[in-house]
Amino acid sequence: xxxxxxxxxxxxxxxxxxxxxxxxxxxxxxxxxxxxxxxxxxxxxxxxxxxxxxxxxxxxxxxxxxxxxxxxxxxxxxxxxxxxxxxxxxxxxxxxxxxxxxxxxxxxxxxxxxxxxxxxxxxxxxxxxxxxxxxxxxxxxxxxxxxxxxxxxxxxxxxxxxxxxxxxxxxxxxxxxxxxxxxxxxxxxxxxxxxxxxxxxxxxxxxxxxxxxxxxxxxxxxxxxxxxxxxxxxxxxxxxxxxxxxxxxxxxxxxxxxxxxxxxxxxxxxxxxxxxxxxxxxxxxxxxxxxxxxxxxxxxxxxxxxxxxxxxxxxxxxxxxxxxxxxxxxxxxxxxxxxxxxxxxxxxxxxxxxxxxxxxxxxxxxxxxxxxxxxxxxxxxxxxxxxxxxxxxxxxxxxxxxxxxxxxxxxxxxxxxxxxxxxxxxxxxxxxxxxxxxxxxxxxxxxxxxxxxxxxxxx
Amino acid sequence: xxxxxxxxxxxxxxxxxxxxxxxxxxxxxxxxxxxxxxxxxxxxxxxxxxxxxxxxxxxxxxxxxxxxxxxxxxxxxxxxxxxxxxxxxxxxxxxxxxxxxxxxxxxxxxxxxxxxxxxxxxxxxxxxxxxxxxxxxxxxxxxxxxxxxxxxxxxxxxxxxxxxxxxxxxxxx
Numbered sequence: 001x002x003x004x005x006x007x008x009x010x011x012x013x014x015x016x017x018x019x020x021x022x023x024x025x026x027x028x029x030x031x032x033x034x035x036x037x038x039x040x041x042x043x044x045x046x047x048x049x050x051x052x053x054x055x056x057x058x059x060x061x062x063x064x065x066x067x068x069x070x071x072x073x074x075x076x077x078x079x080x081x082x083x084x085x086x087x088x089x090x091x092x093x094x095x096x097x098x099x100x101x102x103x104x105x106x107x108x109x110x111x112x113x114x115x116x117x118x119x120x121x122x123x124x125x126x127x128x129x130x131x132x133x134x135x136x137x138x139x140x141x142x143x144x145x146x147x148x149x150x151x152x153x154x155x156x157x158x159x160x161x162x163x164x165x166x167x168x169x170x171x172x173x174x175x176x177x178x179x180x181x182x183x184x185x186x187x188x189x190x191x192x193x194x195x196x197x198x199x200x201x202x203x204x205x206x207x208x209x210x211x212x213x214x215x216x217x218x219x220x221x222x223x224x225x226x227x228x229x230x231x232x233x234x235x236x237x238x239x240x241x242x243x244x245x246x247x248x249x250x251x252x253x254x255x256x257x258x259x260x261x262x263x264x265x266x267x268x269x270x271x272x273x274x275x276x277x278x279x280x281x282x283x284x285x286x287x288x289x290x291x292x293x294x295x296x297x298x299x300x301x302x303x304x305x306x307x308x309x310x311x312x313x314x315x316x317x318x319x320x321x322x323x324x325x326x327x328x329x330x331x332x333x334x335x336x337x338x339x340x341x342x343x344x345x346x347x348x349x350x351x352x353x354x355x356x357x358x359x360x361x362x363x364x365x366x367x368x369x370x371x372x373x374x375x376x377x378x379x380x381x382x383x384x385x386x387x388x389x390x391x392x393x394x395x396x397x398x399x400x401x402x403x404x405x406x407x408x409x410x411x412x413x414x415x416x417x418x419x420x421x422x423x424x425x426x427x428x429x430x431x432x433x434x435x436x437x438x439x440x441x442x443x444x445x446x447x448x449x450x451x452x453x454x455x456x457x458x459x
Numbered sequence: 460x461x462x463x464x465x466x467x468x469x470x471x472x473x474x475x476x477x478x479x480x481x482x483x484x485x486x487x488x489x490x491x492x493x494x495x496x497x498x499x500x501x502x503x504x505x506x507x508x509x510x511x512x513x514x515x516x517x518x519x520x521x522x523x524x525x526x527x528x529x530x531x532x533x534x535x536x537x538x539x540x541x542x543x544x545x546x547x548x549x550x551x552x553x554x555x556x557x558x559x560x561x562x563x564x565x566x567x568x569x570x571x572x573x574x575x576x577x578x579x580x581x582x583x584x585x586x587x588x589x590x591x592x593x594x595x596x597x598x599x600x601x602x603x604x605x606x607x608x609x610x611x612x613x614x615x616x617x618x619x620x621x622x623x624x625x626x627x628x629x630x631x632x
Binding site for chain 2: 021022146154155162167170174211213220225226229240439443448449450451
């Protein structure tokens with residue numbers, strides 16, 4: 001293993017604690033699994049209450065029909081598909097951290113990757129609800145799967161919507177597999193350090209992991225191969241989602257720009273969500289020795305970079321519409337800039353293009369409060385980006401008699417807020433059951449214990 | 460093969476002492492070793508993987524990926540022949556492949572390849588283990604390294620000697 005990284009000095013002159021040892025890592029990660037306090041239960045109650053409201057709203061919508069969701073022509077893909085794309089995008093940062101940054105050997109990834117991977121799975125699980133909520137009769141959701149029915153009628157594999165089903169299901173499966181494989185050695189460490197029900201559960205889940213050379217040999221190879229498979233997958237998923245739109249002829253959607261544009265936005269919003277989860281984790285679990293300022297700095301730089309790329313895409317989108325000379329495309333763009341939804345466009349430009357610019361300032365990149373505010377603004381901005389793609393484009397297409405303005409209802413708004421509660425309840429449950437900081441990967445970045453220090457660091 | 464074999468376990472606190480023990484054992488001709496580490500360590504891997512072939516997991520990945528590609532091609536092509544949905548005057552199946560079906564093929568390749576990789580890891584790593592092996596110690600998932608030597612009973616004294624000389628903090632059978 002290479003020599004230990006010299007920790008950079010913290011702004012403000014605070015002293016750093018010494019580099020943790022292997023045993024410190026086990027102790028600190030296991031301490032996150034202690035019985036939660038009142039604050040945790042208070043959060044659980046709040047989140048549970050919001051989730052209950054969401055479930056009630058969905059029940060009401062099933063009972064009343066899709067009119068309760070405010071869906072009417074022309075905006076049949078209104079807030080649900082917006083939120084679906086939003087949540088799929090959130091998931092991307094986790095896979096980017098666990099697969100792409102793994103292949104690039106970015107060492108700062110190790111202390112956040114577990115939480116980010118869990119976030120990916122929960123975000124995709126949340127996103128997966130929306131096509132069902134949106135389709136109305138979700139008890140027919142199995143129609144999407146390729147199975148032979150009595151008329152030998154198969155899904156149309158030329159349709160982007162079917163590609164999407166395949167892309168999202170594969171993404172969820174591979175992310176889950178990746179997540180579980182990464183957890184195995186950590187669960188074994190928890191098994192060896194605990195007693196009672198958790199020990200029995202972990203003994204079962206760890207598959208009898210012992211860390212022998214045979215196990216590590218195949219494990220390491222398998223992990224690298226999974227990362228290699230997941231890397232093109234993470235870039236393809238949001239591309240396929242973007243083709244749900246780009247393959248249609250609707251003005252404002254029909255663009256070859258969409259695939260990279262969506263992937264970049266997904267990473268942008270995903271890192272914002274990682275920060276929203278990692279900053280409280282660091283604060284409440286006292287993980288300052290592991291999630292250091294340089295980790296925040298690296299994530300902030302990624303948000304800044306993807307934000308600047310996104311700004312470029314926005315300009316490119318405007319230019320392409322204008323330069324196309326297409327009458328209807330230009331009219332749609334003009335309406336988006338000046339019509340009923342111009343406020344949403346302005347919100348998006350402010351949140352996604354202006355607010356991350358503060359991260360050019362080095363102190364802002366390590367200031368938790370500024371990072372938190374920027375992350376929330378980025379999430380708002382990215383939700384509005386999808387809204388601005390879907391709703392105004394559908395509301396102003398080819399024929400004036402089909403134009404229309406969409407007005408949200410209490411039902412669909414409640415379901416969407418409830419989806420955030422669903423996501424957070426899954427995450428809150430996870431951090432108390434499983435190690436939310438990777439024991440093995442954090443140890444890998446520490447200096448291995450050496451007795452004869454004269455020869456240390458010769459690699 | 461001798462009638463009785465012993466397993467001698469040395470517990471180490473440091474990487475360099477573990478490496479020293481492994482080098483010494485290998486030099487003396489002990490090759491039936493099990494090394495327990497809390498994390499994969501390059502120095503230790505360098506010694507124990509030196510004369511071993513690369514893990515066969517990649518064959519599982521390759522086969523899984525190819526099965527995924529092939530089955531997706533068959534699924535899309537066969538189902539388009541079953542229900543002929545002509546779009547833009549194009550043939551129902553393009554040869555070698557219709558462009559839209561590449562996406563389905565890619566997704567199933569990744570899915571099958573990933574699942575096969577995990578199956579390979581589980582099978583080759585001899586997981587799941589119902590019972591812990593006799594030389595396992597819970598400290599090996601924390602901060603200790605273990606070297607278990609499987610040797611003939613009459614050699615156990617010299618193995619203990621090697622482990623202790625290399626710097627093991629504990630040696631037991």
